[in-house]
Amino acid sequence: MDVVIIGGGLGGLCAALDLRRRGHAVTLLERRQYPFHRVCGEYISNEVLPYLRRLGVDPTPLQPAHITRFQVSSPAGRLLTAPLDLGGFGISRYRLDAFLYQAAVAAGVTVRQQTTATAVEFDAGANLHTVQLAGGEQLPARVVLGAYGKRSSLDRHLQRAFFSQRSPYLGVKYHVRYPAMPRDLIALHNFADGYAGISAVEDDIYCFCYLTTRRNLKAHGTIPQLEAQVLAQNPHLRQLLASAEVLYPQPEVINEISFAPKSCVENHVLLCGDAAGLITPLCGNGMAMAVHGAQLAAVRVDAFLRGQLSRAALEAAYHYDWHQEFAPRLRVGRAVQRLFGQPLLSEVAVGTLRLWPAALRTLMRGTHGQAF
Numbered sequence: 001m002d003v004v005i006i007g008g009g010l011g012g013l014c015a016a017l018d019l020r021r022r023g024h025a026v027t028l029l030e031r032r033q034y035p036f037h038r039v040c041g042e043y044i045s046n047e048v049l050p051y052l053r054r055l056g057v058d059p060t061p062l063q064p065a066h067i068t069r070f071q072v073s074s075p076a077g078r079l080l081t082a083p084l085d086l087g088g089f090g091i092s093r094y095r096l097d098a099f100l101y102q103a104a105v106a107a108g109v110t111v112r113q114q115t116t117a118t119a120v121e122f123d124a125g126a127n128l129h130t131v132q133l134a135g136g137e138q139l140p141a142r143v144v145l146g147a148y149g150k151r152s153s154l155d156r157h158l159q160r161a162f163f164s165q166r167s168p169y170l171g172v173k174y175h176v177r178y179p180a181m182p183r184d185l186i187a188l189h190n191f192a193d194g195y196a197g198i199s200a201v202e203d204d205i206y207c208f209c210y211l212t213t214r215r216n217l218k219a220h221g222t223i224p225q226l227e228a229q230v231l232a233q234n235p236h237l238r239q240l241l242a243s244a245e246v247l248y249p250q251p252e253v254i255n256e257i258s259f260a261p262k263s264c265v266e267n268h269v270l271l272c273g274d275a276a277g278l279i280t281p282l283c284g285n286g287m288a289m290a291v292h293g294a295q296l297a298a299v300r301v302d303a304f305l306r307g308q309l310s311r312a313a314l315e316a317a318y319h320y321d322w323h324q325e326f327a328p329r330l331r332v333g334r335a336v337q338r339l340f341g342q343p344l345l346s347e348v349a350v351g352t353l354r355l356w357p358a359a360l361r362t363l364m365r366g367t368h369g370q371a372f
Helices: 010-021 046-054 093-107 153-157 214-220 223-229 235-243 286-305 311-339 343-355 357-366
Strands: 003-006 026-030 043-045 065-073 079-090 110-113 117-123 128-133 138-141 143-146 169-177 185-191 194-200 206-213 252-257 269-271
Touching: 003 010, 003 117, 003 128, 003 138, 010 026, 010 093, 010 286, 043 046, 043 286, 046 079, 046 286, 065 194, 079 185, 093 110, 117 153, 128 143, 143 286, 169 214, 185 235, 206 214, 214 223, 223 235, 269 286, 269 311, 286 311
Parallel strands: 003 026, 003 143, 026 110, 065 185, 143 269
Antiparallel strands: 043 079, 065 079, 117 128, 128 138, 169 206, 169 252, 185 194, 194 206
């Protein structure tokens, strides 16, 4: 096997499609079965469109929402609105991931669903990886790409530094119907110890997703109580919570979301998407970064498989590419995160940026890339 990809999200599926279209044998492992929901803001910057079209997966047939404006509110409800220079689109992961999965299968990628990788070993003498599966099976591979998301038991196996540090953050996501919200707008509403995003996806549905802390949840006992007593202090969120039709019987929830710096190469495994580094949801660009990371990895892996790069050169080149493209975005994202989530600081930040639109545009450009 040329390549085993662990994780079938945006990064894994796009890398699988790219490498297969370059002629390589690819197996992708996904522990769940398509289609399924993920905790995700479901907004993706238009910077990815040229690449998706090259892969033959233009999302237009999925009828995504076209998003051209950005809005942020302080906890007290003060609003700031700005145009999105490049714009983006809204599409549910439920639909987009399944679409990419079907395209990957059609292209000849071997996709193994409901399959969990428990370990990856590297034999330097043979210059070969072995991926251990939960059932005891072993898969040899010349290259292993980890695209398994924010946190996995594989991180423990790889002894990644961030995994040993508890993270205070958790994410909650719903799909809702909310006709009061314009479909060309992505809005981010701050509250004490967190912020919530809402934007349109397909079929007149909106994605409502928020980040908060375990401490905030523990203080109020349940998610409904947290929403009623904390999120609803923001008047825009109060209106949404009172009038939106919730389409999930229970919200999707993910714990231990870490924004700590990570490495994009661990024990000769190349990592992309959230496994390599997670931008703060406030910046709304994690999906585009996952797709772009897949493109960066595929270019370098293709050169390695064709004998144009050594293993050491592959890892060094990918590390360089990834940091050149994404490290500045992550730094800006962490700086922006510190401006919001605390009521007083959030009020000051929104008030200042309303008076200084050039600074807002600079911050937004700092978390987005160019079309590739």
